[in-house]
Amino acid sequence: MKKLCLFSLLMCSILAGMAETVPFNNPLFTNFRSPLWEGEGDTVMYTADPSAHVFNGRLYVYASHDMVPANGCDHMDQYHVFSTTDLTTWTDHGLIFGSGQVEWGRSEGGFMWAPDCAYNPADQTYYYYFPHPTGDGDEWNTTWKIGVATSNNPATGFTQQGYIEGLESLIDPCVFVDDDGQPYIYHGGGGICKGGRLKKSNWKQLDGSMTAMTGLSDFHEGTWVFKRNGVYYLMYADNHGLDGNQLKYAMGNSPLGPWTSKGVILYATGCDTSHGSIVEYNGQWYLFYHSSNASGQNNLRSVCVDKLYFNEDGTIQVVKNWGEPYNGPHTVTEVANTTDIALTLQAEDFNTGMHYGYWDTTTGNSTNAYRTDVNVDIKTENSTTFVGNMENGEWLRYTVNVAKAGLYDIDFYVASGNGDGKFHVSVNGTQKTAEISVPNTDGWTLFQKLTVPNIPLKEGEQYIDIRISNGFNFDRMEFRNAQLYSGRPYNGPHDINDGAVVEAEDFDEGGEGIAYHDNESTNQSGAYRTDEGVDLENSEESIHISWSNSGEWTKYTLNVQTAGWYDVVVRVSTGNGAPGSLSLSVDDIDEYDMVSTTTANWQTYGTVTVKNVKLTAGTHVMTLNIGGNINVDKFTFNAASYTVTVASDDNETGTATGGGTFDGGAQTTLRATPQSGYEFAYWNDGSTQNPRTITVDQSADFVAFFEKTAYLPDDSRTVCVTCDSRSNEISVSAGVGDLIMSADVKVDGVLVQSAKGIKQAVWNYTVSVPVTQKIEVVVKTKDYKIVKTYWK
Structure with missing residues (x-):
């Protein structure tokens, strides 16, 4: 067990x-x-x-x-x-x-x-x-x-x-x-x-x-x-x-x-x-x-x-498996101009811990320079300390603290004697660039600046990976505010309010790497915009993006006239019985979950919905990111509206308010009010906060549970509790006309099980403990509580 x-x-x-x-x-x-x-x-x-x-x-x-x-x-x-x-x-x-x-x-x-x-x-x-x-x-x-x-x-x-x-x-x-x-x-x-x-x-x-x-x-x-x-x-x-x-x-x-x-x-x-x-x-x-x-x-x-680790409300914290910053913290400061350096980060100051902060295919630092307790080769030549001898499959990770969310250009100072070096950049485990080639700098210690543009960084702590696919030498990174986006709306402006439609083929003008990224340099189907590299096809009475592959993207400049939260409905099709997927991001900062679907064939269209897209008034750039092969026809922007229902489990014990229909992003306060002789116990999602204010980003049901302020004595026979001394199986049964509402099990005073909102006549539970410990069972119905203690 x-x-x-x-x-x-x-x-x-x-x-x-x-x-x-x-x-x-x-x-x-x-x-x-x-x-x-x-x-x-x-x-x-x-x-x-x-x-x-x-x-x-x-x-x-x-x-x-x-x-x-x-x-x-x-x-x-x-x-x-x-x-x-x-x-x-x-x-x-x-x-x-x-x-x-x-x-x-x-x-x-x-x-x-x-x-x-x-x-x-x-x-x-x-x-x-x-x-x-x-x-x-x-x-x-x-x-x-x-x-x-x-x-x-x-x-x-x-x-x-x-x-x-x-x-x-x-x-x-x-x-x-x-x-x-x-x-x-x-x-x-x-x-x-x-x-x-x-x-x-x-x-x-x-x-x-x-x-x-x-x-x-x-x-x-x-x-x-x-x-x-x-x-x-x-x-x-x-x-x-x-x-x-x-x-x-x-x-x-x-x-x-x-x-x-x-x-x-x-x-x-x-x-x-x-x-x-x-x-x-x-x-x-x-x-x-x-x-x-x-x-x-x-x-x-x-x-x-x-x-x-869990938070107090039962939610789970992101597992921090990226090590600790070395010689940090490393802060990307807020600067005014694109020429100002927001952070200089030395290549040798990668995070601590093999697997957590770096991965190297060989054992030990061959030169014993700078950090002797790592497997990464660090060298000092001509008064410059750098990372060298990098090989395919190795990577370096850096934790940064970003003062202001935005797009950043990162200048990599690299050296290569053959021009074969290659790498890509990831942020929080998500690849943000295609493979980048390192030029021949005419020497392994002749470092040159290689600018990687438009890396999106959110405010706060995150980590950046440099993942190597062929070796080069690496000295440092310098972070700067990115150059302003130079794409221009095509067939626009695309005014956004409730019900607005943007055609997928009307991605921005600006070319490869700015307004779009496509794995091929030409429009394979030759429809609509023949001078661009995005594959567009005209079939089923619609022009749409086709021949898409994972990692491709297109950008759309939007003029948001009505601020709010939107559900973006995307008309799509897939083929060969395999699912296709896509995601949306806004201003390269707000990223929304990948959505996937499967349609009967490439000519049969359906829809997927990216929910809760938050848009403030003014100009924004939306990016369509392809996750898996999918045809994309158009985007429909529907103002998001959600229903929150709030109720009491039993109106004789208390009432609950705060429900209604809300625009996405609105806030409402849930309030549970007990009747005389009762007190608030918990909400159906386990929260014990009352009142509680929530941000409405989906429809939801909330139920408030109440319990008696004063219970009958412990020897009440309304609830029967037994514990098998051999198997440690606890059995609880309610009397006629009553229901078990909650059951807590403690071992030596420490809670090991808290079952709430059970509403059943019989409840069984097996606890695995050493035979020397004490088991305490607290069972509550709407009107009664009973406590039983067993010494093992």
Whole structure:
């Protein structure tokens, strides 16, 4: 069974706002060896898609296995499990399951992707869930099944038990077991996320149908569900392009939603994919994820781990896995002119920590100059200290504090004796430039200025990556305000108010790198604007952007006449049954989530909506960013309006106000007022703030719960509470005509479970504790409270 969080609430108040990195020896498991995909010999162990669980006081990580040589994802043929008691010393339990054991699977093997594991205390069995296709050849992507293997040991002895009937062809299974012992299964992919119940009596069969998870912003794949303090969390990978997916999350009051998206947990790591799991172990929460730092190849990934922290309201802080600034802080100051230097940042002052602040493919600083405790080669010649001997796959990371958000030109001082150097720039894990070529400067110590224009930086702390694809020498960076945007509206002006339409083909004039970026220099279809490089096509009675590829973009100068929040509806089509995706940004600063869709074919159009785009009055530049192949026809700007409903769980106990219909961005105050003899307890999203002011950026439902000011004595028989001394299973049942509203479980005075808004007659919960500890159960109904204490 899962070991429950013994200190989460206690530590939450201490650690709120405290997200410092305590580095681990990332990436994990690379000290173990693996056989090659074919032939003799072995290589470094590469692992991905970690599923972390605590069983019997030990932390286990179930991972997929990238094999050498990498060949897409089809050389993933087996599963390993690793375990630890201190997150420092790990045990590789070896191969626990492989495609050769799947009797119903494809004969060609491979394709053993992200797995999960769950323990059923009723039959004392570990259930291992894994995706695998039945079809050979090109049929692999339409014949996915979720297989099941079982064992009485969490690390060995798994035997295949077939697959779960009734599931569609999706991947990435996740099994979450709720406090009452009910198992739920989730799977997804390609923008689809579904969840449903498994039978309590048979964890290999569905109990009813699967339903779509609603409220998730830009879902791609990789579902992970967990519960903390009575609130459910769903983490997933988004469709973020360029430097790879981000990990995002949503919160809800039910394991099957609806969900409310909350934002990013982990920025893109430079790897094409992202997949993670969250687990509590010994009072600390952790995020497991993967990156390709160790190999420099997207299909040879390695599992990593970092600490995870929650805010007081239950939201999750972004995992700070970018190290600490060296010789900092480094502040981009506010300056008046484009010639003024806002920050000079030396190349050798990259952030601290291998994997966190830099990645280098060789061991040690070969010259022992400046920083002797790093693996990066730092040299001093002709009174200049610089970073040298850089190789493909290496990167340097710098934390900067930006005084004023805006676009910045960064002057890189670089040297090369052959002109083969190449790199690109990322901000907070998002690639912001195409590959940049370093010119031949006629010597490895003859540094010249190379200007990289229009890098968007938000106000506050963020990190910048310099990712190397071929070597050069690097001295410093100088930050300056960017030159003013020189693009001009085409077929404009584009006046924006409610209902305004802008055609996608009417992107600004200004040319490649200013008004647009396209991978080809000519308009391949030759329609409409033949002197520009953006591919435009005339079909289905519309001119539209076509032949698009990830990383391409177009800009549009807007004249906003009516300020406010807008839902931008984009008319699009995709082909070949594959999803396409796009995102919008305003003034290169305000970036909005990638959205994706799939239409029947390139000639069948649908719409996607980028919600809550905030536009102030005046001139702004909107950028269309292509994430995946998609045709784009036009943008329709609709003024955003949202409905907030506010109610009391029971009007006899109290009332709640603050609802209504609001323009996007408006604020409203939610207020809960108890009736005589009652007091406010909490809102349905777990918040205990009353009154509370929220910014309305989506429709939402809020319910206020109240409880008696004075309860009957503890010996009330309205609620019956028992605790099995052998299994530590707590059973709670309400009397006739009553319902359990909340149940708190404490171990030695520390809250380990807080279930709110239950509204059910029976509630069960199993707590895993040493036999010397005290268990206290506090159960409340609308009118009664009972406290039971058990010494173990």
